Amino acid sequence: MTDYWLSKLFFDLQHDAQLVTDSRADMAAVMERYRIKPEVRRALMDDDVAALSPLVNAYLLRFYFQVRGMPQDEFMARLHAMSAPGAPAAEKVTHG
Amino acid sequence: MAKLVGIFAASHGPIIARDWETMPRDHRAKLTAAFDEIGRRLRACRPDLLVVVSPDHWVNFFINNLPAICIGIGDEHDGPPEPFMKKVYPHTVLKGHAAFGRHLLQTALDNDFDPTLSHRLTLDHGTCIPLWRIGVDPELPLVPILVNDLEAPMPSIRRCLAWGRLLRRAIESYPEPLRVAVLGTGGLSHSIGETTMGWIDETFDHACIDAFARGEERQLDAFLTEQLDRTGNGAHEIRDWVIAHAAAGSSGFELIDYFPSPVTLVGAGFASWKAPAA
Secondary structure: OOOHHHHHHHHHHHHOHHHHHHHHHOHHHHHOOOOOOHHHHHHHHOOOHHHHHHHOOHHHHHHHHHHOOOOHHHHHHHHHHHOOOOOOOOOOOOOO | OOEEEEEEEEOOOHHHHHOOOOOOHHHHHHHHHHHHHHHHHHHHOOOOEEEEEEEOOOOOOEOOEOOOEEEEOOOEEEOOOOHHHHHHOOOOEEEEOHHHHHHHHHHHHHOOOOOEEEOOOEOOHHHHHHHHHHOOOOOOOEEEEEEOOOOOOOOOHHHHHHHHHHHHHHHHOOOOOOEEEEEEEOOOOEOOOOOOOOOOOHHHHHHHHHHHHHOOHHHHHHHHHHHHHHOOHHHHHHHHHHHHHHHOOOOOEEEEEEEEEOOOOEEEEEEEEOOOOO
16 A cells, blocks of 8 residues: 655655755654654664555665665565565555 | 657666676676667667657656656756766756657647646656667757556556557658657566565566567567566566557567676666668
């Protein structure tokens, strides 16, 4: 299920260098500018790829974790872990 | 009247630009050879105008306003905004072709298609990596067609085939003697930001290439409609190849090269189609 405000945050980060700077200085304060749900806020603060993945377009997700400075190998490993045996069933992502 | 003089397709991927200087030399050589061959063929057909069919990677559009198809009808467009692109493709303004863009738009509307329009698009890596690597003259006017290849629901393959035929009709009904080439960008299989990220589905890619080579539209439609949701999300960009394919009359496909490119995370495909006889 697409989360509009999470998507908006990620989209804005792609377009606004100052927002990126602000997010690196104080992510909590940046989240205040968006209607981010409490559980999504926690996932953002925890860099929880698995929790955020079903909520946004996959390309925006990738971009966000690049901005966060997560190495690509780590990002991919966290994604792959979602489909590993024993992992919680991933929601079928309906966006590309 | 204008005429269609060349039809091409090429993969893209941000890593091609971001890591160009540091990627393994043999891999860079393979990419270079494929892009160069498209460049050679494109120059040989001496286009006056290039229609580029590409996805938009969340640069012009967002989910509050997401067209299925947008035609760039401006005299100018903005170059790529991504920092990694500015280093390799520093063109901040790219020439458009307003007259042909408007003609294409009007032809679409007259034939019951309902695209959106933009007088100034920003052309991201999906458009500009192929332009950069193919060596397209930055003075060559572009008419961009941006296709929603990223966020479901996306245009059906059937509709993309119809768009390709419409594009051909628009070219051949344009009253000026322009030589028009078409370039579809994206694909083949890749998986970005999903649980299979990094997966290159070679089985899909080879079947896809075979379907283009056979040419037959209903089979291509059936295959892609069935398979696209079963492979990586990046394969949805094949819609841009489908539009090129139908513009070519759904025949004359020639594979220039295909190889899995784990370095860039894409099934790298490069193709051209025979231009219609004059």
